[in-house]
Amino acid sequence: MSWLAGVARSLEGRTVVVLLLAVLMVHGGALMLYRRSAAAAADEAFATEVSRQLVLAREAVLRRPPDERDTEAKALSSSHFEIGWERRTPMDDGKGTDPVLRDLRDRLVEIEPALGPGLVLALETPDEPLHQQDLRGAVPLPDGSFLTFRSAHGPGLIRLAPWAFLATAMAILVGIAAVVLMHRIAGPLRELTRSTGLIGHGTIVQIREVGPDETREIGRALNAMQERIHRLVAERTQALAAVSHDLRTPIARLRLRLDRFDDAEERRAMAADLDEMQAMVDATLAYLRGDSDPEERQVTNIASVLMGIADAAVDVGREVDFQGPGRALATVRPVAFKRALENLVDNGVRYGGRVRIGLDIEDTALAVRVDDDGPGIPPEDVLRAFEPFTRLEVSRNRNTGGTGLGLTIALQAIEAENGTLELASRPEGGLRALIRLPRTTLRS
Missing domain, CATH: 3.30.565.10 (Histidine kinase-like ATPase, C-terminal domain)
Structure with missing residues (x-):
């Protein structure tokens, strides 16, 4: 969990998440648009085909006497589009056209007005899963009988075309490429972070100037900054160390001159002052040596x-x-x-x-x-x-x-x-x- 939290906080992790979300949204939106457009085109083609077959069947059935109409209707049927003839309406549920199919009914009547406003549509609900979406309906005829039909494929059942699966595969490849690209871009940043963490602990850390131009420029600037800082620190340390070192000589001379004082109390006080000065000089030299200690x-x-x-x-x-x-x-x-x-x-x-x-x-x-x-x-x-x-x-x-x-x-x-x-x-x-x-x- 801590690793995931670290990834979520990192620039690489956040950028990868944004890129993947963008790819998913664009791909999902494209598939949705495709599905809607393909569904609309399929519904239109389906409505045109159904209305054409119903009008042809209606005309053919009406030319036959009532005793031969059922036989004629069955002769016009196919494996995917069954046509029948009934003396009474087969839609005995009393509900009329399913509300979901009203647009399709209106479109069928718009294409072929001869089907009339009495056209009734419904979806089959048999126990067989393969036929649960079959479209059935009834067209009233002038003598009060009904032309019935059942289509093996209802509207709105759109299968994704091969190009949709190809687009999905391409989206996955784009996502993988985005992850790899961000990892390669973030690599120099991680190296830069690691190197800058070592700055200030002694010797100059040579930062590799790799990656995009921006990280190269940062590495180049940090290398130049280190050189300037170390040069300034070295000059300051050298100057202060020289001063502190030079102070030892007059301190040593003052110690020799203490023996000329006859007042023992004054001599002890002056010796204590010199000891304190010597301690200050030694401490300053130790501090100035710091990280440069070999x-x-x-x-x-x-x-x-x-x-x-x-x-x-x-x-x-x-x-x-x-x-x-x-x-x-x-x-x-x-x-x-x-x-x-x-x-x-x-x-x-x-x-x-x-x-x-x-x-x-x-x-x-x-x-x-x-x-x-x-x-x-x-x-x-x-x-x-x-x-x-x-x-x-x-x-x-x-x-x-x-x-x-x-x-x-x-x-x-x-x-x-x-x-x-x-x-x-x-x-x-x-x-x-x-x-x-x-x-x-x-x-x-």
Whole structure:
């Protein structure tokens, strides 16, 4: 059902449905018009033939004496048109002409007025299915007797001509051709959609310029747009990286000059400022590297990475613990992923004091939880927390201020691994960072 719903929402599916409906409507209308015109022509031919035979039979019967009329009428009969003679009307139901046949009766009288207004028509209703549509009737004669007849084929029974079946086959072929054509046209659009979904995750995605002129132009424009964007980003990254890198030199010189200060308290304060500047420079460089990080992806035991982060934090006096299995595999860039987790743990320790890292193995993904005991983040500020150089904590002191890039770098690194990162305040208090990564299963 979901597949059908997806097809119904797609451009290809909707266009195919419209084309098929159009083909069905045109073909159905053509068959209807044909049937109506053919029925009218057949009714006219039928009325002409019946009236002609009735007039000839009437004249022939009237030339015979009453005792020979029945024999003469039967001699004029054929396998499809039976003629008889009765002294009394055989239409003894008293209903007269069937309302459905009034137009035919009027037409018969119009063609041959000699049949008179007393002509009565009806449809046979025998038990045999082959004769249920036979037309019967009675023509009054001047002496009060009646000429009767029965036609083996009633009016309005039109069989489709061979060309109608040929037209139906052609309509089916046109429908199939429309489906195939739309599939071929939609193919480049699907390729375009798939390729554009990969844009913005690192290297330039070369989009194939295939299909109709419109899709070719879109592919060509997207390729040119990617080149311009990557060139601008590369120039910006190179300039900012150069500035950040150059800042390390004066920071190093200032560290050397600190030894000349005799005031220990002032020296510690200045050293702390330099440490903060160094942290800002390192964070900026890490952020600017982003998707251009040349590190190769490899199958990594995420549990080992998390345990290593927890152990390293405990070694420096932080309250960080890990709970989870000892083995959980995912294909990631180990250094970039570890840096992202360290940023989340650092944020948790900075604002919540204690951090608990959890790992769950799901069917197709790994779920990593980083919980702290801090104040959490209001739901309306969650998206803003991922913006570069944004700090929701406004004190700007050295202990809690940070650089405003920790969550941005973490999100950037996790999304590069086709994962997701979500922030939410826990009901029991504190913030939870939930990471989901595609799980890797090794075949034995």
